Amino acid sequence: MKLLLLGKGGQVGWELQRSLVCLGEVVALDFDSHDFCGDFTNLEGLAKTIRDVAPDVIVNAAAHTAVDKAESEPELARTINVLAPGVLAQEAKRSGAWLVHYSTDYVFNGSGDTPWLETDITGPLSVYGKTKLEGEEAIRATGCKHLIFRTSWVYAARGGNFAKTMLKLAQERDSLKIIHDQIGAPTGADLLADVTAHAIRTAQQCPDIGGLYHLVASGQTSWHDYASFVIDFARQAGIDVKVAPEAIQPVATSAFPTAAKRPMNSRLDTNKLQSTFGLNLPHWQIGVTRMLTEVLEK
Secondary structure, three states: OOEEEOOOOOOHHHOOOOOOOOEEEEEEEEEOOOOOOOOOOOOOHHHHHHHOOOOOEEOOOOOOOOOOHHHOOHHHHHHHHHHHHHHHHHHHHOOOOEEEEEEEHHHOOOOOOOOOOOOOOOOOOOOOHHHHHHHHHHHHOOEEEEEEEEEOOEOOOOOHHHHHHHHHHHHHOOOEEOOOEEEOEEEEEHHHHHHHHHHHHHHHHHHHHHHHOOOOOOOOEHHHHHHHHHHHHHHOOOOEEEEEEHHHEOOOHHOOOOOOOOEOOOOOOOOHHHHHHOHHHOOOHHHHHHHHHHHHHO
């Protein structure tokens, strides 16, 4: 099997380089790759890359993910999140390849407190959410064989993430104010990559399982409780933490105005994915503990 991975330098792309190699030959590209075009603003170059590589599976881990910045550059966000995935899908349809693509909880309006189903009505609140939803629709419209995984609150040991920011601030400040009214599940890039590899292998054997799936770690938490978990873990690991537990103050989203509106309810129901692929998704604390152990050992 030959796989083309786009967006290899991101958190998910980095982990996919590890998980996909078990399936076959992997051609991994980023925006600045030289041998082939991985630049999502060069649509003709992307199409030529797919024709030249001739992969059995295209895995797209590239996206415009700067949520607030997207508000001021909607055309660029649309090119990267809509037009480029559309080209990948058209080429996948032409060649008969599978396309794997990642989407987001931002396609929903974040209302209520029930985990979102794949069949629920969407209602994105931001340019980022709107373009990611349009990207999903562009892929489906081609009729290509595809797997779309909606996820949320992604982190990895490599690169920056919320937990690392909290660790740094906890060592510098006497008190912290953390949002408590946004709820979701921190999801490791390694989990996304491992499930993706399993799903690709399954889809190769059972083509009719293609479609849209929600993929996040199990359980739920708020940013405030997530931060508290991270800081408590660091404290127990012997890290010199300045902020006391009671000084981690819960505040409303309105305390930190942003250019893009965030969904309050980022819960995603993963029953469809777990039953289709025979998987048990671990609790979010398991993955975060593993990531923190790796980070604090460096």
